[in-house]
Amino acid sequence: MCADTTDPTTPAAPEGTDYRDTLFLPETDFPMRAGLPKREPDWLARWEKLAVYTRLRESAGERPVFVLHDGPPYANGHLHIGHALNKILKDFVVRSAQMRGYDSRYVPGWDCHGLPIEWKIEEQYRKKGKSKDAVPVNELRAECRRFADEWIDVQRAEFKRLGVIGNWEDPYLTMAFDAEAVIAEEFHKFVMNGTVYQGSKPVMWSPMEKTALAEAEIEYHDRQIDTIWVKFPVRMAASNIATGGAPGSDLLDAAVVIWTTTPWTIPSNRGIAFGAEIAYGLYEVTEAPEGNWVTAGEKLVMADALAADILGRARLEPGSYKRVRQVGAEELAGLTCAHPLAAADGFWGYDVPVMAADFVTDDTGSGFVHCAPSHGEDDYELFRQKGLLDRITHNIGPAGEFLEHVPFFAGNFILDRKGREGTANKVVVEKLREIGALAATRRQTISDAHSWRSKAPVIRLNRPQWFVAIDKPLDDGMGAHGQTIRERALKSINELVAWYPKTGQNRLRSMIENRPDWVLSRQRAWGVPLACFCRTTPEGRVELLQDAAVNARIVEAFRTEGADAWFAEGARERFLAGVPDAGQWEMVTDILDVWFDSGSTHAFVLRDRADGPADAIADVYLEGTDQHRGWFHSSLLQGCGTRGRAPYKAVVTHGFTLDEKGQKMSKSLGTGVAPQDVIKQYGADILRLWVAQCDYTADMRIGPEILKGTADSYRRLRNTLRFLLGALAGFDEAERVEPAEMPELERWVLHRLAELDERVRKGYEGHDFQGVMQSLFTFATGDLSAFYFDIRKDALYCDAPDSLRRRACRTVLDLLFHRLVRWLAPVLVFTMEEVWLSRFDAAGEGEDSVHLHDFPETPAAWRDAALAARWERIRAARRVVNGALEGPRREKTIGASLEAAPTLYVADPETAAALQGIDMAELCITSGLSIAEHDVPAEAFRLEDERLGVVFHRAEGEKCARCWRVLPDVGRHARPGLCGRCDSVIGAGGR
């Protein structure tokens, strides 16, 4: 139909006729402002009603299974931002795996046993004036259970509010009866394979309360103490390396000087440590006052840096001693000393070896550290490494008293009844002085550990503990990856597990390479007991009962009654029934370290539950970097001991959340960010977007300014989607156009989509959420909003509905919609559901959800590298035009770009070729644009590329009242004030 033939009786339109109604403007009810805090709960309710997680499981069919195994948070308080970060990252993994085509299962869990809860309950008792010891164990345990239960409900609601999908109806709990049964059963595996043994290890011990303390129960206060320098006579020197003296060495009549802040540990001394990097010298005293502790002729070995200080404190004048010679590390390592108290009693007649250790310094003291492996962790560790743990002493009792067998000191206490300094230090110092072993003393103030409860000082005391030997070869038929737990763990780390980021591998490896045996026992109440029996053999060895029938009976009881069965009356007789010599066996009443509980989750979750993977190995464990020492570690050791390998195939780690300045969040500075507050102010999607925009492999900052920025980004993205919805209003399948028939601009968008499809899928697969978001965000703002949408508004608003250009555009918008919305759905779970429903189920009455769909297949054939390269040049030329319009605009020559019709000079043949057949006026949103393949005139506007220039011209003609383009033919058509295109669109009954 020709527009010019329309009814000539059409009344002349008055000036400024409004053709607005003839346009196809965007139509959508999708609100520009999100109102997330208010609306998110509605979508949560909808998903609950639809049972999205269950539906996905039921419709999984033959999809491959993917399992992210949840590391259980501890059930004792509201969620903090770190929990939110962790669960949101997991949600990205779970949801993107589902949408990539997996049957992606996620069972959340909770860690329920352990000290913090037990402590809370004790605190409640104390407030009521009750003593914990007066309460039956199972009563205390029941209270702990109730406490955990309450917090699990709170945390579950808080996690769900974040939009995290999973089996929230049926999570796993380490305190569930079946979990407690499996934990005990797993422990029995270690009992039966012979790796569990009793040893002892120094722990923080409060003599006042006669109990071991955890790090959390310790506080540090300043305290005045008497430090002492003590002489240890050299007993033997390795003569072949002795230098500078006669055979037999000049050190044989010297003494090594040690320094200690705890004189009461001297009777428990079993060694001396020195630093291989420290300079030592042999000093000889030439002159000393009458009755001095250090006398003329004495030879002492000490660090050069400290010698003057020590000898001064020993009341020697600067000129009254001399440095005889240097003493090297090799020589020191060959020394053996006598215990200074050996001179007083044969009890101390043993050898005291001198050993190199890396914890010795020469800042203070003497450069020699006296080692009491029962009373110091460094000391213990050194003795463990040297294989000397059989030399551990047992001289101190639980109240901090010297035991009966200790000569001279028996009965003296380290602390008195009020927690103040007792007599132990005094008598030891006095004895050392009496026998001439003391070199000097100094009173000083140090910061030292005190009990949080009694405020009294704390000591280190070795207590019997149960260990798992990690270097013992196992004859368990699971040797495919090594014979010992350590071998299997290292093999797993090196070959069986993928690490995101890579650095996690080294971190865990160096920990496993260096770690000592695994201490399992805690002297506490709220946990799974080491459900086993032990006895001491006539030779003094402690052995464990290895009886499968007894174990089975215990596990069965735990399964039906919980681990409380162990602490119930008559438990011993019940479980030992039928065992010969039952009377010899004692119950072990310690409980398992909670890391053993959580290290066993793979057994009672991945292996035992119907929703676990077939091989009972998780695809991913994802936690903070602190879990290299924690859950990754304990799960690895546990798995290697019970099934021969790590229970995971990949480990993803994230950093910590810091305040806006990159420092730890602080309550007192008010820099803390609570997830509940973010949700209240902005909504969970903003928090999720923040997570997706961070580099989670490092530490992440969060605060008001950062959240505001995130909300800004969100708004930009939201509006782009809103435009998409509006432009797609009433889209009909009949409009669809094949790519081959589309204009180049549309095919360029399809090319970008094909590129992004690969980027997004690979990004999600590699857990690179930041990369995915950055690509999508730049695409949405740079390629769509500022380029494609801006250009196509004319066609969308003004073209006839059946125009190929408009149909092609709407086809592409539909393809864009499905990809953008679904690609973003794992991150912006709420908003993408809103967008989805706004298009497909505005009333929200149906059963569809974007979360029930996969990422759409994107044809590889959409890729067109040649076309993409050409459009790079086209866009570069467009940028020059944009720049050129800025001048006239500032000078008020023009306002809108449609008032311009510039000339583009192209002196670059490749760009000229690229522009062939391209309507640059359309792309630049000008009313006209002529291209001159010509040298760029001097007056032309140009950017960096000298071969492209633009000379400005105003567009000739009138402004079309409908499409606003300024064209020469406006006014020459049937309807007044219109250009040919618009006139014909209306004539065709467009609207």
Added chain:
RNA sequence: GGGUGUGUAGCUCAGGUGGUUAGAGCGUACGCCUGAUAAGCGUAAGGUCGGAGGUUCGAGUCCUCCCACACCCA
């Protein structure tokens, strides 16, 4: 004190094996539009690449030391 890691524009991040005036998005400023409108478009200003040495013709990129921050351990 030890181990591990991080440090590029106001913010969030890019910057294979060292190579021309260090990039993107957001924010900011200014201008335009008023048919995505508590929106949209354009232009611009922002960086001693934590600091100091060194290797090299040339270093954000390699080496050494230092500083700050974090996690784990002591």
